[in-house]
Amino acid sequence: MTATLQAPPKTRRLIFPFTAIVGQEEMKLALILNVIDPKIGGVMIMGDRGTGKSTTIRALADLLPEIEVVADDPFNSDPYDPDLMSDRVREQLEKQIPLQIVKKKVPMVDLPLGATEDRVCGTIDIEKALSEGVKAFEPGLLAKANRGILYVDEVNLLDDHLVDVLLDSAASGWNTVEREGISIRHPARFVLVGSGNPEEGELRPQLLDRFGLHAEIHTVKEPALRVQIVEQRSEFDSNPQKFCEKYQPEQEALQEKIINAQKLLPQVEIDYDLRIKISEVCSALDVDGLRGDIVTNRAAKALAAFEGRTTVTVDDIRRVITLALRHRLRKDPLESIESGYKVEKAFSRVFGLEVLQEN
Structure with a gap:
């Protein structure tokens, strides 16, 4: 009697877990906000x-999380949203031909x-x-x-x-x-x-x-953090399955947080006074066009939703405004001040935070 070979339980290549990544908070936050609201x-x-x-x-x-798509569709068509459907899927719906839906x-x-x-x-x-x-x-x-x-x-x-x-x-x-x-x-x-x-x-x-x-x-400078990153990488390389299992609870918690934020986002509001102040900062920095204003508003709302709130705070704006504006400033080759610092300074001035720090 010949023994039948069992297929390995997990054939998908394992990826280094997002929650195991040390440092680089700015990059991680920017990516998460874009996932919550792709219109950023x-x-x-x-x-x-x-x-x-x-x-x-x-x-x-x-x-x-996995998304629902129409089976055998090369465009990952959404079975429920007409804006994310190919013409062929839309025609099928109009003719009332049932769609086969799969998760991927x-x-x-x-x-x-x-x-x-x-x-x-x-x-x-x-x-x-x-x-x-x-x-x-x-x-x-x-x-x-x-x-x-x-x-x-x-x-x-x-x-x-x-x-x-x-x-x-x-x-x-x-x-x-x-x-x-x-x-x-x-x-x-x-x-x-x-x-x-x-x-x-x-x-x-x-x-x-x-x-x-x-x-x-930037490259992490602290020796202890550098050692931690190197050790994590070698631990993942030696046994990816075990390493991923260790971080699974954190991964699931973050995934849940992102799903909840996507659902909460339409209810998030930003006060008119805060919107005015965002535009004041953009104006003070001489930012061309209105893209900077729009993105700052969207990113602040996404951050509030990520933290489970329906009202944007000044702190939400502070945390996203540099990400949204630093690349929109006009470059002066003679100026040595970093663009992120200029954004922070303008934000503090408009929102009256400098006065608070001095007292």
């Missing part, structure tokens, strides 16, 4: 090499630096369209990323035209491909996360402004 507009993470940018983003995608992990798509526009946006097979009279569309990375996270490492080295395409899709929630008079569009609502190293060049200001939040991360 993504996050740009700038910092030194080897500071765990990719690890943190993959860990966040792995932490998120939130997609996390890596955009390689050498990607072409066709690979990103998808392609239309003109020959098939002309000979068979059907719209033959080969979906690209934007289709895969719908309702998920699209991660671009070294975004400052990516072709400006491609960055434009990504930001347009992220802002509108749709991707349109046109060729030879044939046009196809599909939902492409995702959290855009870009990372880069400032030494390798800055992103153009008009592109940088399109990212909702901007987190700066």
Whole structure:
């Protein structure tokens, strides 16, 4: 009698747990806020090499709860929200054809630096369209990323035209491909996360402004923390299963907190006086356009929801305003003051916190 081999219980590759990541609070907060409210507009993470940018983003995608999608649909169509459905799924609903619904992990798509526009946006097979009279569309990375996270490492080295395409899709929630008079569009609502190293060049200001939040991360300097990070990494590498199980309760608690925040978000309010003060800060810093005001409001509401509150406080604004504005300030090559410090100073002045500290 031959013994039958049992399949391993967990075949999915294990990811380093989000709650096990030491430090880098600014980056973690910016990512969580974008997951709670994707309309914040993504996050740009700038910092030194080897500071765990990719690890943190993959860990966040792995932490998120599974989503319901229409089976065999290349766009991860939402079975209940028409704005997140492909045309084919919408037609099925109109004809009252029942949808087959399955659950899957939130997609996390890596955009390689050498990607072409066709690979990103998808392609239309003109020959098939002309000979068979059907719209033959080969979906690209934007289709895969719908309702998920699209991660671009070294975004400052990516072709400006491609960055434009990504930001347009992220802002509108749709991707349109046109060729030879044939046009196809599909939902492409995702959290855009870009990372880069400032030494390798800055992103153009008009592109940088399109990212909702901007987190700066630095190499951990404290020796004790550095040792803790190294030990955690080797512990994970030697036994990933055991390490993940150790952090499972924390992972589940954070996941629950994010789900509750997403539900609570529509009820969160921000006082008119606070909205006026946010705009005063933007005005004092000479921020172009209104994107800074909008993102600060959204991020403050998301933070209040994350902490289980329905009213935004001054402290919520203080914690997000630097993330929302530091990359929107005009660069003065002769000025040595860090942009984050300028935002904090303007915030304290407008909100009258300097006076409180002096007394």
